[in-house]
Amino acid sequence: MPASEPVSGRRDLPRMADLVKLSDRFEIDPAQPLPDFDSPSAKAYVCTEGSGTEFFALVCDPKVPLRVETINGLKGFPKHNLMRVHDHGVVNWTLSGRRMPVLILDRPRGTRLFADPGQAIEPFTDEQLARGFLTPLVATMREMSQRGVTHRNIRPDNLFYSDPARRSVMVGECVSAPPGLYQPDSCESLECVMADRTARGEGGVLDDLFSVGVTLLSLLTGRMLPEATDPQRMIFDRINFGSYACLVGNTRLQMNMVEVLRGLLTDEPRERWTIRDLELWLGGRRLTPKQVKLPPKAGRPLTVGGGTYENVRAVAHAIGRNWNTAAELVRGQDFDNWLRRSLGDENVVEAVNKVTGGANGIQSAPKEEDARLVTRVAIGLDPSAPIRHKGFSCHIDGVGPTLAMNFNDDATRQMIAGFIGSRSVGPWMSVQTRSKQDLLELFSKFDKLPTFLNSTGPGYGIERVLYELNEDIHCMSSMIEHLCVTDPEEVVPSLEAVAQGQNRPPIPMDRHLAAFLGARSSDIDDRLLRPLGNSSDKRPAIDALNVMRLLARIQTLSRNGPMPGLCQWFTELMKPAVNGFHNLKARAAVETSVMKASESGQLGEILKIFDDQRAQQRDQQGFARAQQEFAHCAVQVAQMNLDLQNKDSLAAELGEQAAAVISGVVGSVGTTAIVILYLV
């Protein structure tokens, strides 16, 4: 996500009445909210631009990941009836006292169709539906389909009149939240609704077409479909009786509308209407409405978790929901008989055999892998459904948003760690009939995740999984979360901001920051990340040194100028390492060098000083020698003190000898002198 304003160290957020600028082009007025255009996780504000075109700004909840890939995919989108994104970025937002992601969107000239879910509107006529809703929508969907993006947010309360005369309808934005997150269950195809809400995934154009069908139904009736009181019961009903029957119910419809609704609300994706079918229908083609094809029933029902189920999709869904008791069932002969004889679908048997290794594979699976076995059986039974593991039901591209939105929830983290550890994506891929390039990319990504998850040090673990699966979310580190940093190049300026703030954490690194850098920067590899968690190295300030090495690399790569605050912070953190120099002259010299390097604002300059291993080695060796010499001196001093105490006994012996010598010499000299005196 491009940041429109540089990361600012001080929280110099604008005053209440100040306009907030994005990209030096759009001016957002925090004092003028537009509640009519709010999205479930974003607030709308007046936004102006010099050209006079009408825009509004959506200030998004930073906890909800944006669909940046979709935003990029929709760049330069022609003016159909879609609320287009003109710009996006991060701004300092007064009202929340932090930086917030912002979207600049087309401002509809009309109002929202359904201001609240209980509101009833005048039912649309065929003419209104065809010309005012479906025709522009089909053009929009064709364009989106050609760009390889899905909307996944088509629902009655995300429609706006695009003109004050209410002649045409435009579809609201689809990028402020993960796909399908705020879709009512009724607006989602069975494949999507069976997944957890946050894990519905990007889906495809057929899922959008299903949503178009449900929206069409609401416009025909003038009311939104009520939410089911028991969503799971509703899912099983839709599986057993078909979504069309469950959603349309007894609503009286014209025959031409029955045709389009049956086409769009078909649960079998291969039989669902495509954009082409819709275009032909709008062009005047009329066919006899096809009967909704219900899933084939097995010869006898199968009991799962106390309920009886007659078709394979219902059994798969029930097994996924009753995963803790289903292992016993799938290991039993009854299940095998049901699968091979009662169901009578060779494709399903083949898929189950493929993912489980057949009856032998099921029987030989160890008890502790029951959950994995159940997951695989469910995949084999219903390959197009979400993967279900220990109660977590997801499309693989929905795992990332689920983790991002619930990262602070222990249960979710464990659930997703368990899902990744189960390595269920491979078996799931092996039974997919369609093969999309992005799925293959995701598969290769999932293949690497267990390795990250099994590494416990900073830069790995579940945090790394978070950033690997969400390429566009901002760094969740508590130090810089409020700054909404999405690019590694912004990390060092953000930390400079933290360094200049009041409440510095103990060290400018944590698990989130390390994982963020590891996932987003190809230049940050194991050689820089592994040392962060190496507790065996006991050198002083080694943690700070390893962090500095990592951040110095980022600073060098991003070339975003001197960072004196951060350097000063590291200067303080590295004091133990400076004090680690035993030689006081060398220590003073290092201190001076560090101060000088710190003033340059380049972490690399400080790093050079502490990376000089030879100087440290010389110091260590010199210190060892000095210690030895000191100890030797001390031993000698002690010995001499002992001699000093015993000097009298030593002196007595020596003194007597000396006295004897002196007397001898004096005697000899005296004798000689006397003899000479008397002889002469």
Added chain:
Amino acid sequence: MASNSASASSLKVIVFTIVGGLMLFTLPTVLLLGLGMLPTFAAMMVDQRREKYTTLCVGCMNFVGVLPFVARLWSEDHSYAKAFEIMVDPFAWLTMLGAAGLGWCIYLLAPGVVSMGIAMRIEQRIGRLRRRQRELVEEWGPGVAGALDNSEPLDDTKEKGRDG
């Protein structure tokens, strides 16, 4: 072995015979020496050590004190009368005993002087070692002392005084 001890015994007999013969012909000298060297004989009596340093000290000086009077006896008149004349002279006794006393003084004072010398030398060496230790601490910090850090405080003024 037996032949060695036999020859030593015979050598002793020869030496005693010669010395005894000489003493027989120089009796006044023997008398003078015998009386004048009495302090030496006394020192020999009290000297318990095998090396006989006391005897050596006192003896040497005592002999120097007696020798002028023996020389006078030989040069003037080697007779008992002369010997007795010398021996009744208080100055002669003062000289002989004084010299022996000087020997005692040397013997008694030397250990003290030597002790002072030793102490001075040791303290000089300790001073040099402590100065080196202080240099090491100044260069490498107090950590260089390690476990010995609490050995003895390095008192600069004391050390400087010692070093002179």
